[in-house]
Amino acid sequence: MKHLIICAALALSSHTFADTIIVQSTTSTKNSGLYDYLLPIVKSATGIQVNVVAVGTGQAIKNAMRCDGDVLLVHAKSAEEKFVADGFGEYRHDLMYNDFVIVGPQADPANVAGASDVIDALRRISQAGAKFASRGDDSGTHKKERALWQEAGIDPVKGSGRWYLETGSGMGATLNTGVGLSAYVLTDRATWITFANKQDAVITFEGDPTLFNQYGVIPVSAKKCPNVNQDAAETFARWLLSDTGQAAIAAYQVDGKQLFFPNAN
């Protein structure tokens, strides 16, 4: 029996070779097709095979803290800085940005479109008792959303299960729920543009500078995680931050729209 398991293990793990790294990533970068476009370019430029595990930012950070990734690519700056400060990351660099938008039913029952800023938009939703679908999964988008509610002085959890619906799922699953229930949803723009099940939902609010969405890249520390593929992780991160990498990110478009804006310094 042991032999059988070992044989199976050998036969099936032949994919793993020296220049392979695992990136613990947020879902938006994956669902938007960025990796499908970018990784072949990375492969030909650096020879590195990048395997992406796309989960929410919260889960990605926890997975990386268990050393199950060589690079972290997420969007929750304060959590990322804490990750580095706790010694799990070598360093953190801004990589690129896009923005969050509030999508909702075309009829816009809470008149979010007329809001002066995003805080006003959330107040309108809560006052109207309009449905709002939240990620509820400690992801980067969820952290952002909770920070905005707090700024608005509203505790949406009081309405949990009535108008505030915490799906505990990824961005796409939450959008499916939101569209199905004619609810408002806070989403990053890239996921929304590439999302195929929009039905009658549209962007109801956008453009507030507060909705800025910064992505960062962090190579996982070899001091905390001796198993990490440090050289390849470093090469990959440096390539993303280089002029070539930044230009490649800027060139990615869906339906003629640029999804991510490079801003490494």
Added chain:
Amino acid sequence: MDSLVEAFRLIISLDADLFEILWLSIKVSLVALIIAAFIGLPLGTYLAITKFPGRKFCILLLNALMGMPPVVVGLMVYLLLSRSGPLGWLGLLYTPTAMIIAQVVLITPIIAALSNQVIEHLHQEYSDTFYSMGVTGRRAVAAYLVDARYALTTCILAGFGRAIAEVGAVIIVGGNIDHLTRVMTTAIALETSKGNLTLALALGAVLLALSLLVNALVIGVREYAAKRQYA
């Protein structure tokens, strides 16, 4: 309806990505099934024909484990194989091997518990004969397994069905990595999250067709063998 057309188009066009994913699904679930059958069938049989204190409890436990949520199995195997876990040094997390391990844990109880039922029934008929012939222990287990082979194929198919259909365990330990650990169920989950519902449903139809094919094949072989035996 659109989905069925799409499913048909995917198969007809021999889409390379689709076949890679389909093949990995089959490979992972089949290897898991073979390992689980090697453990589960003898275990179920042994528990059916021997008497020892705690036997009833073992059977109860096996039956309870049949209801184990895949996501819990995935989580357990993940913590085991994580680089910071006890077996992290093997470097198996996010590989097809990790997915096989998770599925073995998931379906061994199913095969053991179901085969236990089958053999227990047989044992009530045969025990006196076997006793008078002095057939015991390992030889008895082997004799029962051979004799009940047709009924046991159903147990094995139940295990295969569970393995090929589950998503909760393989998405955690495999990571749904493109061209490495993406299988049919995790691809369906991904397409659903992208809002590509037609494509997701089409992939579901392809998976169902595969399951149908496997079941037809196994049942066909069983019928053929049975006919030859009694002819």
